[in-house]
Amino acid sequence: MERVEHMPPSDDVAERADAYAAAPLLNCLIREVAQPHPEPGGRRVYRLPGGGRLLRVRGGRRPAEPEVHADGAWHRVDHTELVKLVADELRRHTGLSNDELPAEMIDSRDAVAALLAARARTVPPEDPYLRSEQSLVTGHPYHPAPKARGGGPVAAWLPYAPEAHTRFPLVLLGVREDLVVEEGDTSALDTLGQAPPGYRLLPAHPWQLDLAGRDLAEAFADGRLVRLGRTAFDVWPTAAIRTVHAPGADLFLKFSLDVRITNDVRRLWRHDLLKLRRTDTAAVAAFADLGGPAAWLSDRGYRTAAFAFEELAVVVRDGLRGHVRPGATPLLAAALVEGFDGSPLDGPADAAVWWEAYLRQVVPPVLGAFARHGVVLEAHLQNSLVAVDPDGIPVQALFRDAEGVKLLPEVSRAAGWERLVYCLVVNHLAEVGAALAERRPGLDPWPAARRELARHDLPEITGLLTAPTLPGKTNLLLRWLGADGADARYLPLPNPLVSA
Missing domain, CATH: 3.30.310 (TATA-Binding Protein)
Structure with missing residues (x-):
């Protein structure tokens, strides 16, 4: 570039x-x-x-x-x-x-x-999925x-910015074997290159390595860490910036990044890594039980170095090929709202049919995981993929990011439901529905949303369909008051499901 x-x-x-x-x-x-x-x-x-x-x-x-x-x-x-x-x-x-x-x-x-x-x-x-992520x-x-x-x-981050249509190789490091910390299935990392005897392979995001370079100088000097070159292939940064896609290896890799992006410094924090297997295992079990086409992209495990636990951590996430239905094309839900070349929102002959298909794919797995397994998916626009058939009709939803998953009763049912409603209804469905209605004047997305939500037998549904307000996250006030990025606070927004 x-x-x-x-x-x-x-x-x-x-x-x-x-x-x-x-x-x-x-x-x-x-x-x-x-x-x-x-x-x-x-x-x-x-x-x-x-x-x-x-x-x-x-x-x-x-x-x-x-x-x-x-x-x-x-x-x-x-x-x-x-x-x-x-x-x-x-x-x-x-x-x-x-x-x-x-x-x-x-x-x-x-x-x-x-x-x-x-x-x-x-x-x-050229790949419409990558185009949507970027x-x-x-x-x-x-x-x-x-x-x-x-x-x-700008020179520090632009080469790694998904919005600039970048791709780049990862840096390969060797970590002394006795200093490797890992949990779950990280075997895919060992296929990315060759580590010398006594070392294990650890890929690093070039931007994060630049940010952490001074802190790692001693580890390079005393041999705890060695440089092994770069991957023989490029990876593509996704919308999450610190998560990259390796299409050839059919992998996603999520890295630490010591940069504040939206509300959080995007480091892989120790406390989140230590609970990753628990939340991911719960999500995998929930999707296995749900049936239907919906899929969970599992965060299989993580690997890092004991002396730089958060700085060098990498999470291994499932790729797409084993999950996306044959003949379907996955697209980032957030890209449908933003707009991109090839978006199915620009083409449906019958927008109402398209929207009903979208709701049928996205809503049931989120509500089912909550109702049957106590799994609260962070099903906002950037954590949701929707696969479409050759005519652009949604045929499958895929969800990701175990770090954002909450489990009952570790959080209260009321708090979990509020988070679910914000992510799924306010952040996700309201935005996609509004983007579709903007392109097709006269389409009201809320009656169909109400019908889809009403199909599900949860005690909270009646309140969702009749409450005068929905929870809206206050990102401006959160940042102004210096609140922790994970400390979501909500204000009441008019509930369009009531009038629908």
Whole structure:
């Protein structure tokens, strides 16, 4: 990939980057803080309660062209001004200051500009699955800084950015045998290269190795760790950035990455690794019992070094070939919302039939795993794949990421259900349904969603279909208040299932 980090963005790229970055930030502000304000005309108007200012935006699910009312007129604000406006409003709203989040917002916008410039000089992968994984230029539609890359220089992360259509070889390390820590089935790692006698093979993500390099210098110097070159093949970064796909080996590998991406520093934390086998085993058992076409991509095991347990950890995840139905093409659910070349949302002759098929594949396994096995899948858009037949009709759902799975009774049933409803209904179905309805005006996705949910015999379903609100995650306030990324907090959102 041609390097573009030293090239100033064109006016077009700068304007597009502003628009891409503003949409999710506005979504957060409108969901979590702003109050609807009646105003005639085609644009939506909101009152910002901290200072009483009025905000006006154009558009529906992706707000655009923000304006603030002052001195009797509306004034357009660019992304930099929008960040200042949001920060000032949050200071007034919470009584607290935060210098870190505004910097992340600016970093996210600048990352988008770098990605747009890079995408103009690269060719998307031919494989529609890989193309879907590498399509998320906007990213999380309700996060204030979805594309922030830790504030580091573009040259450090762009070669590994999925949105830039990159691929790259992994670094191969040898770890002294007596210092290897592993659990589960990690045998696939031993096929990636050849370790010398007395050592075991450990692949490393090049970006993470750069980040952790100074801390590992002593281990390289005393022979606990040796460099063995690189893999003979390239891997493709997926939307998760630190998880890569090796199509030839039919593997996914998930690495530590000491960079904050959305709410979390994406390190493979020790406490998560130590419970990985328990959560994955429960998910595997649940899907084996469910029947039907749905599949779980198992996190088979992990391997690392005792002296750098979190820094060098790698998780081995099932590939696709053993799970995807013959003739079907898997696609990332988040890509359906973002849009990409070849998306089935652009083509269904009957959008209602397509949506009903989508619901039939996605909803039953999530509810079944919860009802019958107490497994709470983190079935949000980025953890869900939907396989479509040659006509683009959904025929299978696949789910991944044991790290995000919760088990009953380790969490209470009420807490598990709230998390399930947020991930499946608010984060996932609402977004895919809205993206489809945007392309097919007149389609209301909620009656079909209500019918599908009502088919399932869970005591919580009646409440889901009749409660006035659903839980919406407050990513803007979480980041402003400096909460732990796993510490989800919710606010009530109007429940469209009731009116449906």
